[in-house]
Amino acid sequence: xxxxxALLSLWAAFAQAHEVHHRIEATDAVxxxxxxxxxxxxxxxKYALTPVGQETPQQVGNTDALGxxxxxxxxxxxxxxQATSADGHGVNQEFTVPTTDSRAAPTNESLPRWxxxxxxxxxxxxxxxxxxxxxxKKP
Amino acid sequence: xxxxxxxxxxxxxxxxxxxxxxxxxxxxxxxYQGHRHSSHAGSDTLDYGKxxxxxxxxxxxxxxxxxxxVAGSAPWTASGDCAALLLEMSSGYWSKTxxxxxxxxxxxxSGALKSWRSLDSLKRIExxxxxxxxxxxxxxxxxxxxxxxxxxxxxxxxxxxxxxGKPQVNVPVAYHGETRGATDPDxxxxxxxxxxxxxxxxxxxxxxxxxxxxxxxxxxxxxxxELPK
Numbered sequence: 001x002x003x004x005x006a007l008l009s010l011w012a013a014f015a016q017a018h019e020v021h022h023r024i025e026a027t028d029a030v031x032x033x034x035x036x037x038x039x040x041x042x043x044x045x046k047y048a049l050t051p052v053g054q055e056t057p058q059q060v061g062n063t064d065a066l067g068x069x070x071x072x073x074x075x076x077x078x079x080x081x082q083a084t085s086a087d088g089h090g091v092n093q094e095f096t097v098p099t100t101d102s103r104a105a106p107t108n109e110s111l112p113r114w115x116x117x118x119x120x121x122x123x124x125x126x127x128x129x130x131x132x133x134x135x136x137k138k139p
Numbered sequence: 140x141x142x143x144x145x146x147x148x149x150x151x152x153x154x155x156x157x158x159x160x161x162x163x164x165x166x167x168x169x170x171y172q173g174h175r176h177s178s179h180a181g182s183d184t185l186d187y188g189k190x191x192x193x194x195x196x197x198x199x200x201x202x203x204x205x206x207x208x209v210a211g212s213a214p215w216t217a218s219g220d221c222a223a224l225l226l227e228m229s230s231g232y233w234s235k236t237x238x239x240x241x242x243x244x245x246x247x248x249s250g251a252l253k254s255w256r257s258l259d260s261l262k263r264i265e266x267x268x269x270x271x272x273x274x275x276x277x278x279x280x281x282x283x284x285x286x287x288x289x290x291x292x293x294x295x296x297x298x299x300x301x302x303x304g305k306p307q308v309n310v311p312v313a314y315h316g317e318t319r320g321a322t323d324p325d326x327x328x329x330x331x332x333x334x335x336x337x338x339x340x341x342x343x344x345x346x347x348x349x350x351x352x353x354x355x356x357x358x359x360x361x362x363x364x365e366l367p368k
Contacts (some may be wrong), residue, residue, distance in 0.1 A: 037318050038345070044237050044252070055158045064238075077356045079275075084242040087233045087257060106232070 030097055032069040034083055041067030044092075047083035051076045052094055073097045157185055158316060158339055159361055160223060161263045168224060168263070170215040176315055176337050189213045191228050197221035202270030220268045226276050228259040232353050244352035254353040255345075263363040276302050281312075281340055281362035284327070291366065295329040298362065300342050312342045337368040 035040035043065050048057035059071050062085065073079070077097050084090035153239045158176055161168045189211035191223065200222040201354035207217050208317045217224070232244035234251040242249075245254035260278050264271060267286040284297045284325075299322075300307040306326025311318045314330050316339075322328045330340055343359040 037313065037343070042234060045240065065237075085231065087244060 027072060029070045030073050032081060032095075033088075034063055034067040034069070034091060036089065041065070042083065042085070042089070043067050045083055045085045045089075047081060050080045050082070052078035052080055158341070159226075159228070159259060159261045159359035160337060160363055161226070161261065166220070167216055167218045168221075170226065170261070174316075176339055178352070187213055187228075188230070191215070191230060192226055193229050194227040194274070196225045198223040198275055200266065200270075202268070202275075204274075204275075212300065215225060222268050223262060223264045223271055223275060226261045227276070227278065228261070230257045232256050245354070246352055255349075255350055255355045255357045256353045258356060258358045260358075260360045261363060262361070265364075274304055275321075277303055279307070279342070279344060279358040279360040281342060281360050283362070286358075287332075287338070287364050288366070289331055292332055292334050295331050296340075297327055297329045298340060299326045300328070300344075300360070301326055302344060302358070307342075307344055309340055310344050312340065314339070315339050332366065335366045338362075338364050338366060 034045075034047075036042060042063055045063050045064055045067075047061060049059040049069065049071055050057045055117045058076075059069075061069070063069055067102075069081065078094060079097065080092070081084055082090070082092045157172045157174060159170065159172050161170055170187075172186050172187050175183050191213065192209045192215045193213075195207035195209050195217060197207050197217070197219060198221060198359060199205075207219075209215070217225075223306075231242055232254065233256075234241050234243055234245045234248040234254040236248060236250045236252060245251040248254075258278070260276065260280065262275060264283070264287065267288050272282065272284065274282050279300070279302045281299055281300045284299060287296050289332045290296055298312070300310055300312065305317060306324070307322060308324050308326060311319045311321050312330065313319060314333065319330055320328055322342075332338060339361055340363075341359065341361040343357060346355040346356045346358065348354065
């Protein structure tokens with residue numbers, strides 16, 4: 001019996017030593033999207049993310065099916081992303097994490113001014129044309 | 140929670156891959172692969188296999204063609220006077236899985252998501268001649284529409300991207316690995332030459348492949364010439 005208890009205690013200690021704790025939380029993240037020149041995703045390829053000025057990468061892994069890398073930048077602003085594929089494609093580029101202001105509205109892209117101006121002119125000419133048509137029809 | 144994206148577009152070209160270029164030393168020309176002339180960072184030169192070069196053609200100023208030996212050696216070298224030199228290369232079949240990209244046809248890889256056969260061509264124009272306004276081979280090729288040696292940094296060179304003589308529409312074209320735009324319905328694009336020295340203009344297209352070993356054929360082509368520095 002003592003032997004059994006000793007073995008169980010040993011097993012419990014062994015299991016505890018190999019346990020990996022986890023914590024899940026929602027937080028800010030940077031998403032880098034890598035594509036080929038033709039727009040296709042640079043999917044499932046190896047990458048390394050290293051703070052500029054350091055030699056050891058802070059994060060390594062493979063891009064996802066859409067060619068994305070997501071990471072938590074913390075206080076570090078300048079990073080280098082290196083990604084390569086076995087057939088010779090790759091990127092090796094420094095970048096600066098966008099400021100909070102630019103993060104706040106990532107997809108809020110307004111229409112270009114030239115397009116708005118063109119639309120305004122088209123509207124004016126269209127109304128003028130309708131007006132002319134209306135005036136000419138009157139006896 | 141915020142999220143945002145940094146979009147990194149790359150070339151390589153083949154999309155973009157490493158640059159290929161021929162370097163002249165005396166009467167010898169040597170084929171290199173790497174990033175020496177790239178706008179993006181990377182190793183200066185990279186090794187390639189002994190059987191990478193599959194065909195080599197030397198052209199004289201009248202357009203006469205002379206095949207060159209491609210006996211397996213790396214780096215590949217050639218000597219002789221050529222007004223232009225056209226190389227065809229292949230790194231073979233590639234298959235991508237969620238875990239790796241292997242230099243093998245999809246028939247030899249378990250769980251392949253995408254597969255392709257890679258073909259490259261490199262045309263180095265040494266001196267301008269009228270026949271060079273036409274494609275020099277049957278594959279994908281970047282053809283200048285005028286004498287590039289008459290230009291200087293800051294000028295634009297209009298080139299055509301042709302495959303088997305047919306214009307390739309809306310394909311990306313890069314200058315030293317940096318995509319500059321896409322071809323028009325006539326296969327044309329104007330590229331501003333930003334500096335002297337080695338000039339590398341490249342493009343790639345993807346074609347369906349029905350040999351059962353890969354889904355598509357990725358063809359890449361580079362035009363090389365040199366201006367005074």
